[in-house]
Amino acid sequence: MATEYFLRMGDGQKIFMTKEDIRADIEAGSADAADLGDIPALSENEMEHMLDIITSPGRIVGVEPGMEVPVTHDIGAIRIDGDQGNSGVGIPSSRLVGSMIHERAFGADTMELGHIDYSYKPVKPVISQECQTMESCQQNMIIPMLYGAMPNMGLYYTPDGPFENPGDLMKAFKISEAQDSISHAAEHGIRDMTWIMQKLQNVGCDGVNFDTIGAAGDGDMYASLHSIEALRKEFPGIYIEAGMAGELVLGMHGELEYDGTVLAGLWPHQQAPLVAKAGANIFGPVCNTNTSRTSAWNLGRSVTFTKAAVEASTIPCHADMGMGVGGIPMLETPPIDAVTRASKAMVEIAGVDGI
Amino acid sequence: MGMPISHIMASGMTGIRAAGDLVARMQFDKNMRIGEAKDFVAKKLGVSNADLSDEYVMRELREELDIGVITSVPGCAKGIAAKMNIEKLLGIDINCCDKFREITG
Numbered sequence: 295m296a297t298e299y300f301l302r303m304g305d306g307q308k309i310f311m312t313k314e315d316i317r318a319d320i321e322a323g324s325a326d327a328a329d330l331g332d333i334p335a336l337s338e339n340e341m342e343h344m345l346d347i348i349t350s351p352g353r354i355v356g357v358e359p360g361m362e363v364p365v366t367h368d369i370g371a372i373r374i375d376g377d378q379g380n381s382g383v384g385i386p387s388s389r390l391v392g393s394m395i396h397e398r399a400f401g402a403d404t405m406e407l408g409h410i411d412y413s414y415k416p417v418k419p420v421i422s423q424e425c426q427t428m429e430s431c432q433q434n435m436i437i438p439m440l441y442g443a444m445p446n447m448g449l450y451y452t453p454d455g456p457f458e459n460p461g462d463l464m465k466a467f468k469i470s471e472a473q474d475s476i477s478h479a480a481e482h483g484i485r486d487m488t489w490i491m492q493k494l495q496n497v498g499c500d501g502v503n504f505d506t507i508g509a510a511g512d513g514d515m516y517a518s519l520h521s522i523e524a525l526r527k528e529f530p531g532i533y534i535e536a537g538m539a540g541e542l543v544l545g546m547h548g549e550l551e552y553d554g555t556v557l558a559g560l561w562p563h564q565q566a567p568l569v570a571k572a573g574a575n576i577f578g579p580v581c582n583t584n585t586s587r588t589s590a591w592n593l594g595r596s597v598t599f600t601k602a603a604v605e606a607s608t609i610p611c612h613a614d615m616g617m618g619v620g621g622i623p624m625l626e627t628p629p630i631d632a633v634t635r636a637s638k639a640m641v642e643i644a645g646v647d648g649i
Numbered sequence: 650m651g652m653p654i655s656h657i658m659a660s661g662m663t664g665i666r667a668a669g670d671l672v673a674r675m676q677f678d679k680n681m682r683i684g685e686a687k688d689f690v691a692k693k694l695g696v697s698n699a700d701l702s703d704e705y706v707m708r709e710l711r712e713e714l715d716i717g718v719i720t721s722v723p724g725c726a727k728g729i730a731a732k733m734n735i736e737k738l739l740g741i742d743i744n745c746c747d748k749f750r751e752i753t754g
Contacts, residue, residue, distance in 0.1 A: 365657050
C-alpha cells in the first residue's frame, strides 16, 4: 500500500494523499493560475520543492536560516480584544496594550492600529479618538506602526451609504446609472481615506495599510490608487502598504482606468506595477483559497500567481496570507501545519519580500 | 491568533527580538527589496545578513546601540527614544520623532 501523507482541504479538514496525488494537485493548481494569468507555471524543481515542504514529516516547518522576511500585520490589536467577526479572542485590553503585546510578546516586525469596524468610512466620526490612540502607540512602540483599514466601498451604497446600489441598478439594466454610482462612491472614498490619513500623519503615524483593495470591484481599486497618489504627494515619507482582496479585480464598473490601464480583470502581476506607480512602498498580492480543493492545489495556484507578481513588481511584495488567502485554509483557526507550510513555500519558491 | 504567530515563527524576523523592525523600516522607507534591505541594515549594524534574525547576536547589540530591546531593561531607550536612535543608525527620518522634535523645540 502506498504511503500517504497528511495535508488539508481548503476548508482546513485533514486528509491523506499519496505523494503522486499531491504532486498532481500542485501541478494542476499551478496550471490553473498560469492559464488564467497567462504567466509561467512553476518549474519541475519548484514543484518538487513544494512537494517536499508539504510532505515534510514535522508538524511545523520553517524557512532555511537566513531566508527570514518581515511580517506585516493587518487588523491590528483587534485580534486581541475583538470579537469572532474579526477573528479576535476577546481579551479585554486597550489597543495600545494589544499592539505592545504584538511587539514585545509575539515578535511582530510591524504593527498597525485599526478601528473595530476596520473600514475607513466609519473612522471619520471618531478620528480624534484614533489620532489620540495613534499618538499613544507611537510614544510607546518601536516597530513601524501603521494605520490600517479596508477601503470597503460597499459602505457607500444603499442601504448603508448615499449612493444607489450598483448591484440593484444592474439588475434593472441601468448600466450607465450603476457606473455613475460607482464613480461617485469612488470620489467619496478617495476623499475620506485621504482625509483620515492626513489627520493621522499629522500626529506622527508611520503610514497606512490599504487592506483588501478591490473587495468592491474596480471602483474600490480606483479609489485606493488615487488616495495613495494623493497621500504620497502630500507626505513624501509616508509608509504605504497596498494589499489586495483577491487575485482578480472584478469589473463592477468595467471601464475605470488608472494611468491608462483598465482596472477590471487585472491579475496580481498586472496590479503590482500600478500600485507602485501610485506611490505605495509595499504591494500585497492575494490569491483566494478554494475550499473544495486541497492545500496542495491551492498552494500551487497561489505561489504561481504570487511569484509572477514578485517578478513584475518594482517594490517589495508582502504576500497576503491570512485566513483563506495565500494557500492558507479558509477558517478562523487555520491549522499550524498548513500555515507554516504555506509560509515557507511563499518565501522559498515565490520569493516574497515579506508576509 | 495562531495564524500570525505561526507566520512569525516559520518565516518572520521576530521584530525587536532580532532586527525585523529595522529591515521592515528600510522596505517602507526606501522601497528596498528583501535582499537590499538586509544588506543595508547588516552593514549599518556591522553584522552578517544571517545575524539579523539571530536573537543571540541581536539581543546584546540592540542594548549596546540603545535601539530598543525585547525585554524590559530599566534605563534602556523605549518608544520614541529608541526610534530616535534608530533614525541615527539607519540615516532616516521617522514621522513621530519629527513631531516630537517640533513639540519640544
